[in-house]
Amino acid sequence: MERDFGVIPRAEHYACMIDLLGRAGKLTEAQEFIERMPIPPDSSVWGSLLGACRIHPDAKVAEFAARSLFEMDSENSGRYILLSNVYTSLGKIKEANRIRSLMKWRGVKKTAGYSVIEVKNKTYKFLVGDETNPNSGLIYRELxxxxxxxxxxxxxxxTNFALHDLEEETKERSLYVHSEKLAIVFGLMYLGPDSEIRIHKNLRVCGDCHNATKFISEVTGREILVRDSHRFHHFSGGRCSCGDYW
Structure with missing residues (x-):
């Protein structure tokens, strides 16, 4: 970059490199790359590494990234949840609960997730298990x-994305009523058959909802666009534009 183009790499360039290594599952190489950086890594660099650990679960590397993120911003609930999810995906429930307890001890509150959809120039907001819509009964039947x-x-x-202290069947039911799914069903019901369904999620879309939305796009033949806090996800024919990495 410097020799051929006269561009001095900044933190965002290093974060892109970590993202590339993370996509390839080369987490140890990504960690070593960070340790060799000539500038102090910022939250975008550490966030890219922690995000990669969610797709390619690695507790050791996730802890390495999370420690630095907690020092930079101990109030960001997303960091704690991400590390907890890494532990959960590896079956380390005790460690996952420890991180959630740390959140509580530090007074960090989890941001409430919601999904928004616009239908006929009117905006509708859904929370998990939402029953405030006048047509909730019909929405849940269609769901x-x-x-x-x-x-x-x-x-x-x-069920890794459900609360841990629930019975397995209850966990599955709790996943059904995530805000993304409710907003998508609402769109299927009230948008024209040829309309693209567009929703916005204020947090990172959960893994189960991401997988379910791929299947929904397949069985309904509809294109679904989900904008979460990190990426645009364009679902079509059972696939997502993010390549299942977000």
Whole structure:
């Protein structure tokens, strides 16, 4: 960059390199790259490494990234949740609970997730398990039908994204009522059959909702665009534009 183009690498360039290594699952190499950086790594660099550990679970590297992120911003609940999810995906429930307890001890509150969709120039907001919409009964009936359809197509609920202290069947049911799914069902019900469904999630879309939305796009033949706090996800024909990395 410097020799051929006269561009001095900044933190965002290093973060892109960590993102590339993370996508390839080369987490140790990414960690070593950070340690050799000639400038202090910022939160975008550490965040890229921690995000990679969610897709390619590695508790040791995740802890390495999270420690630095906690020092930079101990009030960001997303960092704690991400590390907790890494532990959960590795079956380390005790460690996951420890991180959530640390959040509580530090007074860090988890940001409430919600999804927003616009239908006929009116905005509708959904929370997890939301029943405030006047047509909630109909929405939940359609949701049940849709979940049955995608299960027949091969969808399997990922209960790692449900609360830990629930029975397995209850965990699956709790995943059904995530805000993303409610907003998508609402869009399927009230937007025209040829309309693209566009929703906005204020947090990172959860892994189960991401997988479910791929199946929904497949069984309904609809294109679904989800803008979360990190990326645009364009779902079509059972696939997502992010390549399952976000």
């Amino acid at each position: 049940e039908k849709l979940m049955d359809r995608i299960r027949e197509a091969g969808y399997v609920p990922n």
